[in-house]
Amino acid sequence: MELIKGYEIELFEPPCLPGSPRWGAKVHIDADLADLLPYLNGALKKRFYDPNSQTIVFKLDGHGIAVRPREIRLGNLADKEEGEKVAREVIDFINEIAGKKDTITPDYTRKEPPKAIEIFKLLPKTNCRKCGQLTCMAFATALAKGEVDIDDCPELHEENYKENRERLEALFMG
Numbered sequence: 001m002e003l004i005k006g007y008e009i010e011l012f013e014p015p016c017l018p019g020s021p022r023w024g025a026k027v028h029i030d031a032d033l034a035d036l037l038p039y040l041n042g043a044l045k046k047r048f049y050d051p052n053s054q055t056i057v058f059k060l061d062g063h064g065i066a067v068r069p070r071e072i073r074l075g076n077l078a079d080k081e082e083g084e085k086v087a088r089e090v091i092d093f094i095n096e097i098a099g100k101k102d103t104i105t106p107d108y109t110r111k112e113p114p115k116a117i118e119i120f121k122l123l124p125k126t127n128c129r130k131c132g133q134l135t136c137m138a139f140a141t142a143l144a145k146g147e148v149d150i151d152d153c154p155e156l157h158e159e160n161y162k163e164n165r166e167r168l169e170a171l172f173m174g
């Protein structure tokens with residue numbers, strides 16, 4: 001039996017700069033995932049987990065995913081259709097983990113994401129807003145929370161930031 005049976009997707013543009021090409025989404029679910037989070041933490045290899053705020057953050061096909069007991073956040077979406085597709089994939093994954101819970105050893109330990117200030121040091125610091133955030137610091141904060149993705153900063157694709165990008169990716173490899 002599926003744990004999450006129904007859900008509603010709330011799509012939003014990055015709040016600071018309407019018109020940004022990347023969308024985010026909040027998925028409201030009809031189940032309480034609080035007890036499942038340690039099992040997700042036990043099953044996922046690359047993830048960050050905070051038992052105090054009951055949040056687990058991981059990536060799925062380049063999308064930042066943050067799961068909390070009653071909602072799932074999705075980042076780095078091209079459009080509404082992609083939001084719906086990614087939401088379905090994440091929900092299928094969570095339902096799959098719930099279905100095989102008995103075979104997974106739950107992990108209750110905290111696994112911290114990089115601090116926003118560590119991320120900020122590696123950003124271009126131009127505050128160009130191309131990522132949809134007002135400042136590089138705002139982007140760093142959102143990245144630490146799993147609400148955006150490294151790819152959302154187009155400047156990091158420039159050749160002169162190649163090393164910074166590699167160092168940022170290494171930070172998130174954990």
Ligand code: SF4
Nearest residue numbers: 128129131136139153
């Ligand atoms: S796109 Fe990159 S450089 Fe520009 S504001 Fe966002 S984080 Fe900073």
